[in-house]
Amino acid sequence: MGSRTDPADLSAERTQRILDVLRSIGPGEVVTYGEIAADAGYPRQSRFVGRVLATTDEEVPWWRVVNAAGRLVPGHEREQSALLRAEGVAVEGGRVRRATYGRFRG
DNA sequence: TTGATGACAGACG
DNA sequence: CCGTCTGCCATCA
Numbered sequence: 001m002g003s004r005t006d007p008a009d010l011s012a013e014r015t016q017r018i019l020d021v022l023r024s025i026g027p028g029e030v031v032t033y034g035e036i037a038a039d040a041g042y043p044r045q046s047r048f049v050g051r052v053l054a055t056t057d058e059e060v061p062w063w064r065v066v067n068a069a070g071r072l073v074p075g076h077e078r079e080q081s082a083l084l085r086a087e088g089v090a091v092e093g094g095r096v097r098r099a100t101y102g103r104f105r106g
Numbered sequence: 107t108t109g110a111t112g113a114c115a116g117a118c119g
Numbered sequence: 120c121c122g123t124c125t126g127c128c129a130t131c132a
Contacts, residue, residue, distance in 0.1 A: 011129065033114050044127060046114040051129070054113050065113075073113050 014042060018052045022060040028087045030101040032068050070095040 017040040024039075025031055031039075033046035042048065053062050063083040066072060072080045072094055081091040090097045 014129095034116095037114090044115080047112065047127060048114090048129075050113040052113095062113080067113080068115055071113095076113080 014040070014045075014048060015052050015056070017041060018049055019056065019058050019060060022053075022058075022062075022065070025061050025064045028089060030064050030066055030084065030089055030096050032066060032101065034068060035102075036065065066096050066101070070098060070101065072096070 018036060021036050021039045033049040034044075036049045037043060037045045040049075049065070053060070053065065062073070063076075063080045064087075072091070077094050081094070084091050084096065089100050
């Protein structure tokens with residue numbers, strides 16, 4: 001057996017950590033990719049978060065994730081804004097208000 | 107193996 | 120507000 005860790009395993013571990021953080025996001029909370037990456041223990045790896053969301057089969061609250069500018073997910077803006085509004089999050093002009101993100105919620 | 111790509115972020119102009 | 124460039128790193132042609 002290889003004593004060196006396979007890249008696939010490292011990737012899987014990061015993926016699990018990120019999924020874990022995603023599952024910890026509660027209703028009404030809105031978090032950025034960078035925040036999720038940092039919470040998972042991988043600061044500055046926000047792109048990885050996007051990839052996980054785009055490829056995973058797990059049921060994670062993807063609609064509670066926005067980019068640093070508060071922009072909604074490209075191609076899912078309509079559904080995402082509907083889901084967020086249903087949780088009481090203010091969405092205006094295809095983006096979430098700054099004051100609504102973070103673990104604090106308002 | 108290299109180069110391009112991406113549900114990103116931050117700095118610049 | 121927008122576009123461009125760099126950093127980050129797995130994935131794909």
